[in-house]
Amino acid sequence: MNPIQGVGVALVTPFRPDGAVDYPALERLLAHTSPHVDFWVVHGTTGEAATTTRPEKNEIFDFVRKNNPRRLPLVYGLAWNDTRQLLELLEKTDYQGADAFLSAAPAYNKPSQEGLYRHFKALADAAPAPILLYNVPSRTACNMTAETTLRLAQHPNIIGIKEASGDLGQCLDILRHKPAHFQLLSGDDALTVPLISMGATGVIGVLPNAYPQIFSQMTHLALAGKYKEAAQKLYQIADILPLLFTEGNPTGIKAVLKLLNICETTVRLPLVEPTDKLLKQLEEKMKSL
Template identity: 50%
Template sequence: MIQDTLRGTGVALVTPFTKELAVDYNALRKLLDFTVEGGVNYLVVNGTTAESVTTTTAEKAEILQFIKQHVNGRVPLVYGIGGNNTQHVIDTIASTDLNGITAILSVSPYYNKPSQQGIYQHYVMVADASPVPVILYNVPGRTGSNVTSDTTLKLAVHENIIGIKEASGNLEQCMHIAKHKPADFMLISGDDLLTLPMITFGAVGVISVLANAFPEKFSRMVQFGLEHNFTAASELLYDFVDINPLMYEESNPVGVKAVLERFGVSTAAVRLPLVEATSGLKDKLYKLL
C-alpha cells in the first residue's frame, strides 16, 4: 500500500541557489545524498521550503528530472503542486511528468480565503484530475484560511486522497481528524516540534524542515516515536527545541539554508522577496550548532 511507503520522515527539500541565484545542481546533489544517506524515508520536492513560488516552470521541470535521476528510486518522491486557481492546478498536474512520483502534496488555496465548501470542491477537482494520490496540506499561517477537521474528514473518503500534512498547530483539530478518519488515511505532522505529540494519537510521521540539516538525528527521533519509545525520542527532540524557532525567525527556508551553508552543503542564498539570514540570526544558529 502506498501509505506504507510514506511513514516516518519526509524532508521538505530546499532548492539550493548559487550566490548569483541560479539553481545550484552540485549543491542539490550533495543535499540529496546528505538526506537520503541520513535515513529520511522520502523526499518532498517543490514544496513551500523549496521556494516554489520563485522558481520558474522550466526550473521546476529541470529540478524534478534531476532529482528523479539522482535519487534513482532510493526513496519515494512526493511532488508539490498547489495553488489558488483550481483550473491552473489541474493544468499543472496534466503538464507535469509524474512518472516515478508516489503522490502530490497540494496546499490549500491561499489569498482567496475560500469557504470550507470552496476548499472541499477545489480538492475534489484536484484529486479527480490527478493520476497519482493526493496529500492535502493545511498551513493556515501561510494560506490565510484553515481546512477544518470536518472538511478534512469529508475529503478523506475520496479514493484518491490519502492523507493530510497538518500544519495548523491545533492539536485538538488534529486529534479530531485522528479519531474519525478512515484507517488508511494518513495524518502527517507539518510542524517539526509537534511530531511526537501527534504520533501519540495516530500521526504516521512528518514532512520536516529540520530534516534538511539534521536528517539522521531527526529520522531517528521519528522512528523512536513510531516504535513508542518516547523516552529515547524525547531526548532527541529536546536537541531541536531551541533551534527550531530560529528556522522561522526570518521566514522559512532562510534559517535552514544558513545551517546548510555552515555544514558545507549549499549557500544560504534565497530569492527575493526573501533575503539571506542576517548576521544576527547566523550568530544565534552557529552558537547552537
C-alpha cells in the first residue's frame, strides 16, 4: 500500500531573526503536527526550498528524520528547471529515509507537454524512491495537462500527483482514467473535500502546519465518505485560508505559527515578513479556531 495518502503537511522551515535555521522551532513544529498528520513533506514551496542551501537541505531533512517518533512517511521536495542538473542533484542529495520525492514542473522554461513528459520520465528512471508529480501552474507558468499526467502515470516509479492547478475538470479527467496504482492529492487546502469526493486520496497542505487536528478530521471524514461532516470542518477554516496567501506563502502560515508561539515570522528574501494588517486579520480569524 502506498503510504503517501491522507494528510501531508508541507512543513515550513523556521528561521531565527538572523536568518539561520531555527532547529528548536522546527522541533516544536514536528511535535505539534506529528500526532495528527499522516506524512511530512520537507523542502516544498512552503519550506522555502528555493532559498535554502544544499547543506541546509541535508541538515534539515536529517533533523526531521531523527525527530520522527511515529515514523511518519517522509517526502523530499526535489525540483529544478534543468533536467540534467536535476539528475546531478539527485546523485548528490542525502535522501536516506525518504519514502518519495515530490517534484514540481520546471519553472520559467515553459516546456511543451512533450518536454514535461521527458523531464519527469528521466527523473523517474533515475530516482531511488517513487516520484510524486507536482503541477502548480501559478508558480511554474506551465500547466501539465491531464493527458500528460496520465501518460506519466504509466511509469512504475511515478505514484501520483499533487494537483494545484485549481482546475476540477482536469482533476476529474485524471481520476477517471488513471491506473490503479496512481493517486491524486489535492494541492489546494480549500479543494481537499471536493477533490476527495471525486476520488482523491488526500492532500499536501499548508494550514496543517498550524491546525493539524481540525484539518486531519476534515480530511479523514471526507475519506470515509462523510462529506457533510467534512464540509462543516472546512467551513470552520474557510475564513483563514485566503489570508495565508494574500502576502505570499509561507509568509501567511508563518504569521499564524508566530501567533501560536511555534516559530518566528522570518522568511528569506525575496519574501518579506507579514504586515501588521495581516497579523491583526489572522489573529481575529484565529479566535474562532
